[in-house]
Amino acid sequence: MSMLDTLKDYSIVYSFDRSGFARHARQFSPIEDSHLIGKRYLVTGGTSGIGAALAQRLAEAGAEVLVTGRSRSRFEQSGLESLGVGYIPLDMADFHQVMQLKLPPIDGLVCNAGGMPGQLQLVNDEFDQIFASQVVGHYLLMRRCIESGLLTPGGSLHFTSSGGMYLKRLDLDDLCWQEDGYDKVKSYANAKRAQVILNEELARRYPDFIFSASHPGWVGTQALQEALPGFARHFSKRLRSDEEGADTIYWCLCEGEKLPSGEFWFDRQSRPVYAFPWTRESYTSRQRLMTLCATVWAETLG
Numbered sequence: 001m002s003m004l005d006t007l008k009d010y011s012i013v014y015s016f017d018r019s020g021f022a023r024h025a026r027q028f029s030p031i032e033d034s035h036l037i038g039k040r041y042l043v044t045g046g047t048s049g050i051g052a053a054l055a056q057r058l059a060e061a062g063a064e065v066l067v068t069g070r071s072r073s074r075f076e077q078s079g080l081e082s083l084g085v086g087y088i089p090l091d092m093a094d095f096h097q098v099m100q101l102k103l104p105p106i107d108g109l110v111c112n113a114g115g116m117p118g119q120l121q122l123v124n125d126e127f128d129q130i131f132a133s134q135v136v137g138h139y140l141l142m143r144r145c146i147e148s149g150l151l152t153p154g155g156s157l158h159f160t161s162s163g164g165m166y167l168k169r170l171d172l173d174d175l176c177w178q179e180d181g182y183d184k185v186k187s188y189a190n191a192k193r194a195q196v197i198l199n200e201e202l203a204r205r206y207p208d209f210i211f212s213a214s215h216p217g218w219v220g221t222q223a224l225q226e227a228l229p230g231f232a233r234h235f236s237k238r239l240r241s242d243e244e245g246a247d248t249i250y251w252c253l254c255e256g257e258k259l260p261s262g263e264f265w266f267d268r269q270s271r272p273v274y275a276f277p278w279t280r281e282s283y284t285s286r287q288r289l290m291t292l293c294a295t296v297w298a299e300t301l302g
């Protein structure tokens, strides 16, 4: 990589934006995806944006795809039905719904559902909606797919995290925002940081499966326009397409068992998970996150 390219990567803007994708894509090799034919993937939040672009690419490669989301009309508008993609209504913040979901065997699970609701919504008086849906709900779904034998051994599990997590240290002290006023951006970054930690911890705990997490860069989806309208307007010409946002997730699924488990990816390259030393969580914090998720698992089972 040239000195100029390295500087552009450090600038963040010229890395996370569409010019960053174009520059990184010069190093991409063609993807070998013929082995996807006949495989089955479940994509949460696959009814729009990055998830829908991923579902489309998987379906076009010959995979069977199921997508989840809360709103059926979003699925109908996506055009995915015409590609044979199936829809399962699912709210990731409804833990009982997650645990009781009827699913066929799958070869891969992409935990992509996410958003940044402007108002505080509490789930079971324990979590805000962002943490409940993106962290706990996805933990439950992953663990269910593994432990009930729904996921083929060697199968892929992926988290769509965010570059926003680089600014946040894991904080589990006030997940209902009782002490401070609700801050959707902080909550989102905290949940995305938690996903990256879960990715590493679950990779150690379940060595027969391939875990990965990635961040898609800045993608001009509905979620971004609604959550951060000023940012989306300011960078409107720089935002990536949904297909560019989905590229690394697709690549991770295609690499399958060739991928080292538990890594964090951006534009098909393994990346560090910390940019600043103050965002590094303690060992105790990591264990607390695992205990918190395992407790909800035990409660919803029992």
Ligand SMILES: NC(=O)c1ccc[n+]([C@@H]2O[C@H](COP(=O)([O-])OP(=O)(O)OC[C@H]3O[C@@H](n4cnc5c(N)ncnc54)[C@H](OP(=O)(O)O)[C@@H]3O)[C@@H](O)[C@H]2O)c1
Residues within 6 Å of the ligand: 044, 045, 046, 047, 048, 049, 050, 051, 068, 069, 070, 071, 072, 074, 090, 091, 092, 093, 112, 113, 114, 115, 133, 160, 161, 162, 163, 215, 216, 217, 218, 219, 220, 221, 222, 223, 224
């Ligand atoms: N766009 C970006 O620049 C960007 C950057 C970094 C990370 N990401 C991440 O990429 C992922 C996809 O986001 P996107 O930008 O493609 O947004 P999007 O177009 O709004 O798609 C979000 C998807 O998640 C579903 N969803 C949201 N909350 C849900 C919940 N509680 N339960 C079940 N499904 C839920 C939505 O469907 P329903 O609303 O119908 O449920 C939709 O299918 C998210 O995890 C997001 O955090 C995006």
